Amino acid sequence: METPTQMYWTGLSPDDAREALVNKDKSMRDKTMTLKEAVARFIRDGDNVGVGGFVNIRQPIAITHEMVRHGFRDLTLSWQSAGLAADYLAGAMMVDESRFSIKRIELAYWAHESFGLSPMFRYLAESGKIELEDWSNYNMSARFKAGAMGLPFLPTRSPVAGDIPSSNRTRIIICPFTGRKIALVPASNPNVAIIHVNAADKYGNCTIRGTDATCPEIAMASAHTIVTCEELVDHEVTANHPKDVGIPFPAVDAVVHVPFGAYPGACRRHYYFNGDHIRRFHAATAPMHKGGASDDLKSYYDEYIFGVETFDDFIQKFPAEKLMADQAAESLNCERPA
Amino acid sequence: MTASKNYTAQEIIVVAGSKILEDRKIVFVGTGLPMVATLLAKLTHAPGLIPVFEAGAIGPPLSVGLPISVGDSKTFTGASYVKGLNAAFEMTQRGYADFGFIGGAEIDMYGNLNSTMIGHYPDGYQKPAVRLPGSGGASDMAASCERTILIVPHDKRKFKEQLSYVTSPGHLDGSPNARYNAGLQGKGPYRLITTRGIFDFEEKTGRMRLISVFPGETVESIQAATGFELLTAKELTPFPPPTNEELRLIREEIDPAGVFVKK
Numbered sequence: 001m002e003t004p005t006q007m008y009w010t011g012l013s014p015d016d017a018r019e020a021l022v023n024k025d026k027s028m029r030d031k032t033m034t035l036k037e038a039v040a041r042f043i044r045d046g047d048n049v050g051v052g053g054f055v056n057i058r059q060p061i062a063i064t065h066e067m068v069r070h071g072f073r074d075l076t077l078s079w080q081s082a083g084l085a086a087d088y089l090a091g092a093m094m095v096d097e098s099r100f101s102i103k104r105i106e107l108a109y110w111a112h113e114s115f116g117l118s119p120m121f122r123y124l125a126e127s128g129k130i131e132l133e134d135w136s137n138y139n140m141s142a143r144f145k146a147g148a149m150g151l152p153f154l155p156t157r158s159p160v161a162g163d164i165p166s167s168n169r170t171r172i173i174i175c176p177f178t179g180r181k182i183a184l185v186p187a188s189n190p191n192v193a194i195i196h197v198n199a200a201d202k203y204g205n206c207t208i209r210g211t212d213a214t215c216p217e218i219a220m221a222s223a224h225t226i227v228t229c230e231e232l233v234d235h236e237v238t239a240n241h242p243k244d245v246g247i248p249f250p251a252v253d254a255v256v257h258v259p260f261g262a263y264p265g266a267c268r269r270h271y272y273f274n275g276d277h278i279r280r281f282h283a284a285t286a287p288m289h290k291g292g293a294s295d296d297l298k299s300y301y302d303e304y305i306f307g308v309e310t311f312d313d314f315i316q317k318f319p320a321e322k323l324m325a326d327q328a329a330e331s332l333n334c335e336r337p338a
Numbered sequence: 339m340t341a342s343k344n345y346t347a348q349e350i351i352v353v354a355g356s357k358i359l360e361d362r363k364i365v366f367v368g369t370g371l372p373m374v375a376t377l378l379a380k381l382t383h384a385p386g387l388i389p390v391f392e393a394g395a396i397g398p399p400l401s402v403g404l405p406i407s408v409g410d411s412k413t414f415t416g417a418s419y420v421k422g423l424n425a426a427f428e429m430t431q432r433g434y435a436d437f438g439f440i441g442g443a444e445i446d447m448y449g450n451l452n453s454t455m456i457g458h459y460p461d462g463y464q465k466p467a468v469r470l471p472g473s474g475g476a477s478d479m480a481a482s483c484e485r486t487i488l489i490v491p492h493d494k495r496k497f498k499e500q501l502s503y504v505t506s507p508g509h510l511d512g513s514p515n516a517r518y519n520a521g522l523q524g525k526g527p528y529r530l531i532t533t534r535g536i537f538d539f540e541e542k543t544g545r546m547r548l549i550s551v552f553p554g555e556t557v558e559s560i561q562a563a564t565g566f567e568l569l570t571a572k573e574l575t576p577f578p579p580p581t582n583e584e585l586r587l588i589r590e591e592i593d594p595a596g597v598f599v600k601k
Binding site for chain 1: 369370392393394395401402403406407408409410411412414415416420421422423424425427431450454459460463464465466467468469470471472473474475476477478480481482503504505506507510517518519520521522523597598
């Protein structure tokens with residue numbers, strides 16, 4: 001039998017992931033706390049952090065701001081497609097590597113669709129500062145799903161050709177049943193998941209509107225999960241619609257009520273994208289791309305992240321009219337519930 | 339239907355893309371111009387076209403406007419089925435997607451696409467000359483949609499003999515049964531739409547073949563903008579310029595803000 005000499009796990013191994021759950025307090029208790037407390041308690045230097053959302057939709061922006069204020073070193077980040085959450089963590093590394101650093105990224109996509117490329121990704125990748133492992137959206141989603149299912153891998157129809165298989169830990173085998181080639185993608189079991197949802201109760205039962213992205217799988221695969229929510233609702237509300245619970249309470253360790261927690265990205269039924277601020281944030285990296293200093297980016301962080309105590313203070317920096325306009329824009333998107 | 343003389347390269351791409359889509363089929367829609375082409379098809383010859391978005395929206399009417407992301411709230415309103423990424427890709431893997439609409443930064447003669455990096459792979463992988471966004475769902479769509487429609491702006495730097503990196507597999511090296519032997523599903527690249535014309539892929543060789551020429555272009559001008567030898571169909575059809583009505587739909591109804599179709 002082939003021995004898996006080249007195999008390595010970047011979060012928890014499947015056995016360790018199981019052990020983490022066995023030893024975890026799975027009781028139905030009040031898990032509400034501050035973001036400061038949640039980030040300090042559940043994230044460690046060197047952790048593999050599973051990032052929820054999809055591009056700029058329902059990304060855990062408030063959690064990334066608090067992570068930047070706390071400071072972490074040598075993180076591995078795992079996601080399918082990310083935008084602003086990735087940018088905020090990466091930008092912190094560009095400002096001061098001794099205070100915040102990312103060692104490795106396992107990803108399918110890091111950019112902003114209609115808002116363009118990520119200047120943070122280009123800067124860090126093109127200067128060789130982070131280790132990369134490229135996958136596809138389905139590969140990363142299947143990896144989290146394998147982790148959530150308690151399996152070491154899932155068989156998938158991609159990647160079997162091109163250069164993605166040799167960029168990562170995919171194994172291509174001959175299927176024992178069909179005789180055709182098929183890919184096996186290894187499970188991803190992050191140390192901690194960071195996820196923003198539409199609503200949660202104090203025990204951590206979460207309801208997601210619009211895309212689930214891969215949030216349920218990431219939460220179930222991870223050893224710990226921090227959840228921020230637009231609305232903190234009574235347990236009676238979630239219990240009345242149990243099939244609307246996308247993430248069940250035993251998978252959640254911290255519940256933090258953070259309205260606008262995915263802003264300036266979008267959140268279904270709450271607010272649409274603030275494209276102006278995305279561009280404003282990206283523009284602060286411009287001098288660094290020309291070989292210049294990080295002053296502009298540092299002043300952005302000093303103003304919007306280090307200069308505030310909480311994410312509420314960050315939101316207070318936007319004019320009320322702008323926040324209301326972004327809420328109104330989203331309300332036009334939601335003629336029918338889904 | 340009056341033909342227009344005043345249209346942009348992106349507008350003719352959108353019109354060509356919409357015409358390739360067939361009514362009552364399922365199309366897996368990537369971000370950008372494919373969204374505009376899908377909406378145009380729905381408003382013209384294919385009202386029963388069913389869009390699927392990788393973030394998990396199945397069959398939305400797209401009646402609340404052009405999405406600016408494939409996970410946009412606008413893709414979920416009125417959708418018949420709303421899940422996440424795994425569900426969308428599992429359905430595609432199962433064979434529910436008749437068409438997939440994908441793009442890339444570079445393409446070779448077999449319809450293989452690069453959207454990962456410019457530079458030397460594998461030696462320069464960890465420090466690329468230019469880092470692109472990465473596969474997203476494109477390589478999954480390339481592996482599992484029944485037929486893919488590719489969109490790439492046409493110039494010599496993008497139409498290359500050798501790609502820096504193969505993100506989304508097309509007809510691979512063009513050898514017989516290359517896709518099947520590699521473990522891929524579906525027939526692979528079906529049409530390529532560029533800023534200069536429309537191409538199919540010759541069945542025997544898997545090679546890019548010019549089948550339709552956009553106004554103002556010739557076989558020679560297109561070959562001159564291509565970094566490898568093109569095949570040319572025996573009977574080339576000139577592609578008509580967009581009609582005034584098509585342009586009105588794109589400019590006024592579908593993308594009035596110029597999010598993807600720049601003014």
